[in-house]
Amino acid sequence: MAEAAAAKRIDFQTDPSRYHHWKLVTDGDRAELIMDVDENATLFSGYQLKLNSYDLGVDIELADVLQRLRFEHPEVRVVVMKSGKDKVFCAGANIRMLAVSTHAHKVNFCKFTNETRNSIEDSSENSGQKFICAVRGTAAGGGYELALACDRIILADDGNSTVSLPEIPLLAVLPGTGGLTRVTDKRKVRRDLADAFCTVEEGVKGARAVKWRLVDRVATNSKFDAEVAALATELAASIKKAPGAKGIALTPIPRAIAADTITYSTVRVAIDRPGRRATITILGPDANPPDDIATMHSQAAQFWSLRLARELDDAILELRLNELEVGTLVFKSEGDPGRVLAHDAFLANHAEDWLATEIRNYWKRVLKRIDVTSRSLVATIEPGSCFAGTLAEIVFACDRSFMFQGSRKGDNRGPATMLLSAQNFGAYPMSNGITRLQTRFLGEPESVGAAEKQTGKSLDAAACEDLGLVTSAFDEIDWDDEVRIFLEERASFSADGLTGLEANLRFAGPETMETKIFGRLTAWQNWIFQRPNAVGADGALKRYGSGVKAEFDKKRV
């Protein structure tokens, strides 16, 4: 069954007409998001999604809902998340699904669910959409983690409804979706109480849950809906956003998937299987941005900046989940850097427009998605490329960047250039809360200032190398060999070693809840997920539900 998980292509595109597990009901500035998992609509065979438990398929729909809430329902201010089932809010990630999944799938699943939880918090912070989790029945493990991602948690005080993180006592693993970090850093639960909470299988209910700060309020069944509504009104009032926003439709993304290529309108992915790498070519805008904001709204999902963000996001997810042996992603671009900068300027000049803001916030998340992608990231900046402003951020997200110096013989396009825009200096913070350039130049903050002074200027290879914006510049004499040898060498290293190396080097600087969540996921959870106490034949994940108690290696490491 784990084999099946590896063989089936996972698609991240969906829309409400195809949802199996979620229902979104909007009413003015309120929305209800109802989780009602269809236990038979699983991504793979070998398990059923009982008790509102989830697999990646459920989360792909949730991610889609959140995206549509932002773009299609900008009028919504408060989202109430609730269960469509009696007695259970959500039982978390499906254990049998985890037991039959490859390690790689488990890691990719956790990473994506984390990105989705972070996206809930991003909506709350930047899109004026607050989330209330209305928990009736049990919210266990991933179910409680879903609640933790919301702004407020209301728990039914009915003697049965509980919140719990039973991973340790039940499964010998950790909550994989930021549970521990959010308990201590977001809800600020006292550490000894958190320790007690995480080791008691049945969890905590009622007044104690409030006292321990695990939930915000409890309400009896009879008053539950009214309490939720009152809280929603309270939250809606706290949101400052102009009324009257009218959403746009996130129309299906046209793409052609062939054996070794994925082709979108602005992104081309070409996979070199023997070389274990994919080249992602980004196509710049073929026109300048419209003169006015209304035209952008009418272009909607066709507006270049948004179209590219959606296509690139999909391409990264495709490669992450469906192309495990592609170890290196090589970013290239083609187009007019001036037009890219014009788009950046257009979005910056219309910062008051909700859609312009959403597009920029989306780019922030796409870039973060690239940051946490466990593949070697390389940018090659060649004549004819358009790594400018927002697209230059992709270069700064890469582990290495190579820039072509001068022109190729017979190429009249002129030398490669990079351009910086205001977007490179604050619009797209990384998970560590600072920009990629600030992270890059942690030891030399003056270099950020030096780069900022060059905003809007065409920077050739020598200038980029001098400013520290690229790793190396090579002229025609060296280019082919240097790039080829680098890529071949990269492909020869241990995939695990590189994953660890890159994750360590990418996120210099401050620690945030997000960096903790991803860092601890990769370090601790992935370690535990590999250990016999969890996944061995006698381990807790394997024996879960068999009635036979797991056997543990008692040595502490």
Add this chain to the structure above:
Amino acid sequence: MTTSPTPAGAVDYTTKIPNNINLAGDDRVLKALEQWHPGYIDWWMTMGPDGFQTSDVYLRTAISIDPKGWAKFDYVKMPEYRWGILLAPQDENRLVNFGAHKGEKAWQEVPGEYRASLRRLVVIQGDTEPASVEQQRFLGKTAPSLYDMRNLFQVNVEEGRHLWAMVYLLHKYFGKDGREEADGLLQRRSGDQDKPRMLGAFNEETPDWLSFFMFTFFTDRDGKMQLESLAQSGFDPMSRTCRFMLTEEAHHMFVGETGVSRTIERTCAAMKAAGIEDPYDINRVRALGVIDLPTIQKKANLHYSLSLDLFGSEISTNAANFYNGGLKGRFMETKIEDDHLLTSATYPVLKLIDGQIKSVEEPALTAINMRLRDDYSKDCQGGVNRWNKVIEKAGIKFAITLPSVAFHRHIGEFKDVKVSHDGKVLSETEWIKNRDQWLPSKSDGDYIASLMQPCWERGKYAGWLSAPKVGIDNKGGDFEYVKIHRA
């Protein structure tokens, strides 16, 4: 100007740098080499043979890689020697012949995976070439004959050409880093405290001509073994480069073997003429103005042991990786009958165990250095046997022997232990007491130095050295091999 296609193997002299690799069609490497060239000439002028840069030397220059007719002899001023890039011809069907890639087509480009390892191999080999020129730069002044002086300079210019060969590989296949490394080869200096050459033996002095002969016999023979094993490389350009270098290296070995042999011959002849039978009657022998056989033995001990150090540690994971990667093979790899993978084979290695020197079976893959060193020792022994024939013919009871491989070592298994010439483990006191018996002492050195008087008259040879049996290029011993124009 019209050009006819260059016949296969012939050297193209239309560029500044003679070559058989179509350099004229390779802008990138031509440009890099032309930029490197002035630095090289500068190095040659400051670190090459001191005092003879304007002399006309009867040198051979490679004009083709055809084994029968590749050399052309003529008078050349050394700075005008046409250093060039010459590779053995490409065999389209050549395969990687050993290691994990055995059976694949030989690589015409550097596999990215092995970039760092290959670069390191090229740089280490390349570093030895200019080093020996630096070590030998003052020897011309005390040359025992014009014939020997010419041989010294021939060796020097060819070491220079071997540096070109390695620089070509760096420029052609290793990009920016390669160019930096090529520049580094001109910046390090033999024996320099701050920027020494990479390997120990190449920072030792070559103070006299007997040392030079010993060096070319023992240390250049290490070079030959290294080239032989690099000639096996799956990286085809490296293999082709080294194969051609080996044809030149043979002359260096010849200079060493015959040089020592002529020294021995002269000593034996002088002893016989004076009626001395005891080779250990050193004072009487030295009174004849020749080098006594025990001192020749000591010189051999010194150079052999220093050269053994060049093979590195007996057990080496680097060597194993190089082999398994198909980068550096064994001596005569393709003639060896085994699986050429060595994943399960063992090889006997001499080790120090509980203070005793013992042979232990070790995994053959990690014992690659040991094996190459054993092949080297065998190769040395052949030359030593020929020297002993000369002594035997003179009827003197003495034989040169190679010391134990554990004797006087600074690298590997025996670096921390004192061992006698015949392989007995010694205490520190015993070693100090006996050291001068086995290694040249200060007074030995002073005596040899006293013999190092120039002898530059046509057809004349210094009194401690006999004339060669035949000259170079079928010229007589009295041919004017160097027309000295002192600068």
